[in-house]
Amino acid sequence: MKCALVTGGSRGIGRAICQKLAVDLGYFVLINYQGNEAAALEALRLVEEEGGSGAVLKFDVTDEEAVNTALSNWVEKHPDAIVEVVVNNAGIAKDGLFMWMKKEDWQNVLDVSLNGFFHVTNFFIQKMLRNRYGRIINVVSVSGVKGTAGQVNYSAAKAGVIGATKALAQEVAKRNVTVNAVAPGFIQTDMTAEMDEQELVKLIPANRFGKVEEVADLISFLASKKSSYITGEIININGGIYS
Numbered sequence: 639m640k641c642a643l644v645t646g647g648s649r650g651i652g653r654a655i656c657q658k659l660a661v662d663l664g665y666f667v668l669i670n671y672q673g674n675e676a677a678a679l680e681a682l683r684l685v686e687e688e689g690g691s692g693a694v695l696k697f698d699v700t701d702e703e704a705v706n707t708a709l710s711n712w713v714e715k716h717p718d719a720i721v722e723v724v725v726n727n728a729g730i731a732k733d734g735l736f737m738w739m740k741k742e743d744w745q746n747v748l749d750v751s752l753n754g755f756f757h758v759t760n761f762f763i764q765k766m767l768r769n770r771y772g773r774i775i776n777v778v779s780v781s782g783v784k785g786t787a788g789q790v791n792y793s794a795a796k797a798g799v800i801g802a803t804k805a806l807a808q809e810v811a812k813r814n815v816t817v818n819a820v821a822p823g824f825i826q827t828d829m830t831a832e833m834d835e836q837e838l839v840k841l842i843p844a845n846r847f848g849k850v851e852e853v854a855d856l857i858s859f860l861a862s863k864k865s866s867y868i869t870g871e872i873i874n875i876n877g878g879i880y881s
């Protein structure tokens with residue numbers, strides 16, 4: 639059974655990724671979530687409604703022991719499963735000016751994006767190398783590429799993942815494991831729901847926020863065999879906001 643794991647697959651961009659990987663590429667999708675079980679089950683229902691298959695898997699990507707326990711248990715129960723695709727999508731933002739930033743807001747944002755990348759990817763990397771095939775895709779942000787005022791923590795976390803993407807890609811390319819990142823601009827999800835969309839679209843050449851399906855389509859391509867010669871890349875998807 640060929641599988642794809644999507645962290646933060648319960649809502650937003652992650653949910654759309656689960657649907658595309660299941661339907662377009664035929665993967666059994668492991669839909670990771672942290673706390674919102676109803677949303678994770680709804681993501682699974684949507685995958686199944688479209689003819690795909692998968693399972694929900696609860697763990698907090700910041701907790702190394704929880705990641706290792708949940709994934710080891712799952713792997714043990716499914717000895718025929720090969721996880722070919724890992725999408726590190728879980729991420730949070732705690733915005734505010736740096737001069738007033740609390741240590742916990744710095745720490746929590748780095749923990750989810752950067753340490754979460756480490757915990758999940760580190761669990762799978764040897765298996766992918768042994769299997770001589772793998773796709774690792776990290777969801778970063780335009781903020782990690784250019785830096786965004788009011789998001790020093792988030793920009794640092796995503797820039798850290800960008801560095802890791804480029805470095806790891808070079809370590810594993812010989813074994814047909816590719817490592818890429820996708821850097822969205824403003825996408826309509828819970829994360830951007832409170833933003834003043836009318837004002838912000840003025841900054842976007844395409845004159846609108848992006849849709850989760852648009853990001854998921856790009857990730858589906860990177861997760862496919864068609865992207866074999868692309869590695870260590872950071873691909874912007876932002877309606878022209880920055881390139």
Ligand SMILES: NC(=O)c1ccc[n+]([C@@H]2O[C@H](COP(=O)([O-])OP(=O)(O)OC[C@H]3O[C@@H](n4cnc5c(N)ncnc54)[C@H](OP(=O)(O)O)[C@@H]3O)[C@@H](O)[C@H]2O)c1
Nearest residue numbers: 646648649650651671672673674698699728729825827829
């Ligand atoms: N939306 C945008 O405009 C935008 C732009 C650039 C980059 N991004 C990036 O895209 C990714 C997805 O964003 P989104 O807008 O889809 O977010 P979202 O709608 O807020 O969903 C966040 C997802 O991450 C999960 N999650 C959060 N903390 C977690 C943890 N510690 N362990 C495991 N899962 C965790 C949530 O699970 P629960 O449902 O259990 O809470 C949920 O599935 C993030 O990395 C974000 O930084 C988003």
